Amino acid sequence: MGIQKDTVKFNVGGKIFETTATTLANAGRNSLFGTMFDENWNLQTHNFDEYFIDRNPDCFAVLLDLLRTGELCIPSNIPEKLLHREALFYGLLDRVRTAKWGQFDGNRLRFSQSVMGQAPGDGTAIRAGPDGGCCVVHGSMVHVYDWMLEEHPPINLDYQRVNDVGWIESETVVGVSG
Template identity: 40%
Template sequence: GGRMSSQELVTLNVGGKIFTTRFSTIKQFPASRLARMLDGRDQEFKMVGGQIFVDRDGDLFSFILDFLRTHQLLLPTEFSDYLRLQREALFYELRSLVDLLNPYLLQPRPALVEVHFLSRNTQAFFRVFGSCSKTIEMLTGRITVFTEQPSAPTWNGNFFPPQMTLLPLPPQRPSYHDLVFQCGSDSTTDNQTGVRYFVLCSISLVYQFVMFSLKT
């Protein structure tokens, strides 16, 4: 009987996971929905068998409770569920935790990009794989491949033939997550009339003219 002292414990069953904490831990956030649960002011939550059952994600509640205890947001290094954790913080009406999570939601997610060099028979290709399809989309827009087709077979001692035609070739997109482009020389033909591939990349607005001259 009587009023519960701040030393007393409360047990929460959140989505089937059991958490026990002090009343005082939750009472530090009087404006929160959790505080109203304990006071019996929130009609949705009833004490059943000494426990308050909350139909929410129990795994994420462990981070909520850690915040209630420490007033700090310290998450595991591999944690990435910021949006769902913020949704839980909104549900429990923990305004300060919602605000602490905002910078994490604005951070760009790192995109993994792998570049593979493939040599098949006489042709050479670059294949770029990206975990984020938007990154691949952006790279596709910034990579232009030209085939050089000399109109005169004579080389007259210069690096480039006197007349040459550059034909643009769009990179291929086998899937949302990769792009493929050819590079170097197609050595099926002899040097006099060989087709060479040039790759023009604009990366961070710096145009780099890259010529791959592959020795076979």
């Protein structure tokens, strides 16, 4: 890799950030920052004093710190939905998830248990959401997980058996009973 030691300035929503090309390269080729490098990982300079990005500066600070340290520290004043949107914009969603949950390794997957239905016809439906979350329905219980795989309070539909579920967002799911 031909990473230069040049510093790069960003004006994100009116706040100035300065970092190195090496830190930006940690974002990877498929990120917004990856487009700033040539095929040899040399920073492509455009004679700009700074790059302006019209985005949230607080989230940018969190994501830049992630690229610097590999650790994810989300201040309480930043909603996770906002960080999700910003990480998606910068192409860093996988980095955020890896920092929170560890590197995905298919060899670590294992069968934990199966859940049997309580009555004939009971089944389990699992639906993924477009934002990376998912919901799992079994019988009358619906478990919803957001994009960071944090579980929201389960929804108990008492004695109404749910056959399927439709995902709208982590706060809105539609159950189909039968």
